[in-house]
Amino acid sequence: MSENTQKDGISGSGLSRAAIAEMLASNFERLPDIDQKIFIYGPMYLGGNGGLAGLISNSLYRRALNVTQAPIASSLPMAVLPFLTTFALYNAAVSGPLLSGDLNCPTCALMRGALVGVVGGGVYPILLALPVNVGLATRYSTAPMPEKGNLLRYWADLSKPILRRMRAVLVLQVFFGTYLSSRHFESYTKLAQITFGSAGEELKD
Numbered sequence: 001m002s003e004n005t006q007k008d009g010i011s012g013s014g015l016s017r018a019a020i021a022e023m024l025a026s027n028f029e030r031l032p033d034i035d036q037k038i039f040i041y042g043p044m045y046l047g048g049n050g051g052l053a054g055l056i057s058n059s060l061y062r063r064a065l066n067v068t069q070a071p072i073a074s075s076l077p078m079a080v081l082p083f084l085t086t087f088a089l090y091n092a093a094v095s096g097p098l099l100s101g102d103l104n105c106p107t108c109a110l111m112r113g114a115l116v117g118v119v120g121g122g123v124y125p126i127l128l129a130l131p132v133n134v135g136l137a138t139r140y141s142t143a144p145m146p147e148k149g150n151l152l153r154y155w156a157d158l159s160k161p162i163l164r165r166m167r168a169v170l171v172l173q174v175f176f177g178t179y180l181s182s183r184h185f186e187s188y189t190k191l192a193q194i195t196f197g198s199a200g201e202e203l204k205d
Contacts, residue, residue: 047087050121054078086120117177
């Protein structure tokens with residue numbers, strides 16, 4: 001079903017957003033199992049990649065600053081926070097709007113997925129690892145810290161080689177976020193066809 005057909009079917013029904021969301025939710029179980037699983041567990045995998053990016057960036061900063069203390073205390077939040085943030089961002093930007101009928105543009109869905117992947121699952125873990133490990137390095141005196149006037153330049157110089165090493169992770173997150181949002185939009189297309197299509201028949205695998 002084309003995008004215009006979806007829009008006409010939804011807008012032409014004269015239903016409120018709440019009613020549309022309820023109708024889509026009531027037909028969600030009629031989707032093929034693979035589509036249901038991707039919709040439910042896909043954001044968790046994207047969040048898991050964000051947690052992995054957090055652990056990688058944390059390890060790189062620890063090596064750069066010669067930090068050996070508190071490995072668990074620094075690694076745990078670097079895995080949990082990016083996971084939760086990426087998962088919540090994706091649900092708020094892609095999954096939620098799709099299931100409520102507010103996101104009918106495939107290009108917009110792809111862009112949102114890519115942005116969530118690179119920001120929540122890539123940039124955020126890197127930015128989070130920097131102050132955590134600088135704080136540890138300052139506390140345990142594992143690396144010389146600059147004076148306050150040179151702090152930003154020091155952080156920039158410290159982060160440049162780490163950002164170069166993290167480029168592959170960022171590209172992977174963009175790719176996975178784009179792929180996931182494309183699959184979710186395909187599932188939404190099937191769900192909209194089941195809910196608002198003239199035949200209303202269940203699609204089969």
